[in-house]
Amino acid sequence: MKLLFALLSLFSVPSTGWLLDFEKAKQAAQNENKYILLNFSGSDWCGPCIQLHKEIFDAEIFEKFSMDHLVLVNADFPRSKKHALSMDQQKKNDQLADSYNKKGIFPFTILLTAEGKVVKTWEGLPSLSADQFIKQVQSIMHAGK
Template identity: 30%
Template sequence: MKTLILPLVAALLAGVAGASEAWSTNPAEAMQQAAARKKGVMLEFTGSDWCGACIMQKKQALSLPKVQEDIARSFIPVELDYPRKKQQDEQTKASLETYKKSYGITGFPTLVFADAQGRPVHTVVGYSNPDQVMQDTEKAAEALKTQQALTAKLAGQLTEQERRDALVQLLNTVPQSSICTFYKPALEELAKLDPQDASGIRAKLNRKELLNTQREELADTFRQKNVHILAEQKPDEALSIMDGYLKKDGLLPEVKQAVLMQEVNLLMQQNRVNELERPLKEAIALLPDSFEGKMCSRLLEKLPEIKKERGQLKPGEEPPLPPGAIRATKMIVPPAPAKK
């Protein structure tokens, strides 16, 4: 079967300059090489002259010979750089922005491990140390191997049940966030073979879309009501807005947990430690195994210690720092723009 580069990816394949000599500077060339060698590509989305985590990851992990050798076994690395100081021509900038949008990049650094057609098989967001990079590379290599085998299988003669099973396995192998964009043909074929969604894949995708929508609505509502400013100036009003939002019908537990976490943060800032137990317990009950749920569990365990440390402090007052420690700079959130 002839290997084709997806139309979406083909539109992005202008060479992007700026990578170090050890990395490919041409995505199209890298994908062609990957196809010839039956490998994949690893796309590194980075900000080489401003993103501290990107700079550290490149220096401490991605530039190490042992890490590069590990990556090179299954992938050809490509750097996609989004600098703030270094000059880039307009064509390069446009190409980079299209890549960023197509792969849904929301933070730097991000590593996207993909097949030779540019379809993701594994994605990592945020800084990783050398061991973590090699672990993720191993996971990605296994996912690529499975994806390639299933793609080859689907190119052959199969019964409807065999095709359905192979499609389900394929879509369960790759990142959920990439399915609607990069695996749309497979998803559409599965919809015909599994109209009742017995696999549950479409239900998962629909829930993911709903979750993203609700998160955006939450951020927009709090921004419009200037909740972050109210938290400092009128904390009771901010808490009232949060409590009111929790009463909205149909909120997913992840969104409720996010609101409760904001309540916890506000109460901590105001040193209202005697009010922490309720939102902490409610957040834990929603999703105990999530990152937020585990964080709340740790805070609940330390609540007696927190009360002892902060119970006598005034609103906004911070406990004394240990000798030699430096207090973190507070992030300033700008107010929402006035409605026109």
Template identity: 30%
Template structure:
């Protein structure tokens, strides 16, 4: 009986973990194509994943929660633009991220920028919707801010 319970618990745990797994894109052009296909805005997460304390805190308090996973899967296409100090990146990703940091005027981390985008003649045109960063109060507080940016009230 104990074995059946443990096996069941294992499968339920594996299913829940898989259901909460979000796809964070690192290739912006690929993410733009998906964004246009699914008609969802992009969430660009500018982060220093291996050195920025506030970025790590945002990850743990918000971006790795079930509440965020549910909201994100319904509302946005996720893009991680990382600026690590100890983690290796391909030259293409480094160049892409540097160009986007400059284009969006990102001066501090974490910054989350919501935008829609379209590709025309090989160039990506972004239309900013708003931005935020770390918001104290956990996932509920952060999601309230994000929801106001992604779905502003019509006046």
């Protein structure tokens, strides 16, 4: 039984919370028929990034919405050694930035199809409440169906 639980834990993708692996996120989005929300963040140095997470992404209403409609991916670029990423994760984040954030904007949030096609971008901290952000995402999702 413990082995079964361990295997299920290893291969299941959490619906809530932020994934770190974009390829796994694309697979989950395809399997669950969801969009991907990719956020480029500097979690320990970027004030607007921290504010975005606090005011929108950590809001209960956003967490509930994202569970049903989004696969969340966080590409973090911390600066302090204490928050340093593994070399593998840093490489993955650099590759994501090369593909989706060539200008190096922080925060930078992207709504993508399950296949990785960009449908909407937000540069910097959106001047929206969590509810307004959700409505904007819903509007884009409904237009795409």
